[in-house]
Amino acid sequence: MYAAAPSGVIGVLDLQGGVQEHLEHLRRIEVAGQPIKHASDLEGLAGLIIPGGESTCLARLLRIFGLREAIEAHYHQGLKLWGTCAGAILLARENIGEAPCLGLIDIAVSRNAFGSQLDSFNDEALAPALAREPIPLTFIRAPKIISVGTDVRVLLQLNDYIAAAEDDRILVTIFHPELTPSLAFHRYFARKCGLNPASGDETDLDPNWTPQSWIQSRK
């Protein structure tokens, strides 16, 4: 078993993208969050979130600073991972038309599958494993999960694509819970990491969250 989990800290990969947004959501569920810039920062984490951003940029920085190997090594020792949007692309075993980056979960993704920013959208849907009420969903130049392997469970299927999935150690979402008031996915991931976050109510929407809340974690 992963011996380092007792720290209770969830890291957020801090190379580029929506880092503060995730840290702010972790704060709201009273889980300690930490920005992760170096391979040595991975020691003792219970989980690591790979945030949204630009996947080509993140992939290059992971490669040149040795973080890719470090994340793989920690994953094999039990580190739990969650990729949102670009993060899901980096974790996918198959990235249609491109080489995979970390390739740790058996899913196939198609990058930027909806079109340009004009095709970014909001939606809401029921994900029974996460919450009893529909969860608000924000898709920004999102990829699609096209297919999943036999050991991967679908958490949310929409139209012709899969929006959230997991295996025993990795969670992937193509949308951005950290850009909405919903804390359901952060709580779900914290539990997956063996932590015991405070419970939310049935909707699990934080009434105090605003679109500018990330600024609190920026300062």
Next chain:
Amino acid sequence: MVENRYLLNTQLAQMLKGGVIMDVVNVEQAQIAQEAGAVAVMALERVPADIRKQGGVARMSEPDLIKAIKESVTIPVMAKARIGHFVEAQILQALKIDYIDESEVLTPADEECHIDKTCFEIPFVCGARNLGEALRRIAEGAAMIRTKGEAGTGNVVEAVRHMRTMNREIRQLANMPTEEVVSFAKNNGLPYELALEVKKLSRLPVVNFAAGGIATPADAALMMQLGCDGVFVGSGIFKSSDPVRRAGAIVKATAYYNDPDKLLEASLDLGDPMPGLDVASMPAGERLAGRGW
């Protein structure tokens, strides 16, 4: 524009944080930029240094060029419209690029009005020299702000001035009793409601990038340490002696802006930067930052 759409547009800017947006003038440069780790490209016909040198009227780039660049990369594509030229913006929206820069680098089309950006679905980024300019652009519907700096000079001094000015004015506002906000807003040209929001947040309510004169990894990290959320590099990459290395180095330096060892590493073996221009001795008419109102 529905409120939803504006929020999605500010949120795309949030996903660009910590990244570098690079000016490119053709497909080959766009691919170099993407490969180097740019978070977006700005599709242009001429980089600011050439616009400055060649003079004449600088307009929106040819749609064919923008289209070819858009088809050659998967990262977001931005393009510039002239200040106040809402029809150029309509065309860029119809092209379905990802972001419009209503830019002082192009020759203004309107010397009084900027584009009413609330009429558009597509997001806009606009330049600012101070808090008043930033908040006026946000009031008009900009989803992202950047410093103006002085584009095409390879001289970071104006970008520093603009960021320090914004920071200073935000600090003043944050520490001011509420009854003083009205006169501060009046004297500095701040829309009042947005001034109150900035006061509450102690920051601009949207993402704010550095732009205008960034030429080295150190310049990029300087702007990040001053509090910018990311960096635009215009002429600085493709006017240098080794664009591939420099592009990659500026991406590294922006991600690790607070780590001097990594900054040193990023600064080694880069070849020559673009030649720089002194801004202080430049006639006022040649300064691009003065465009916009």
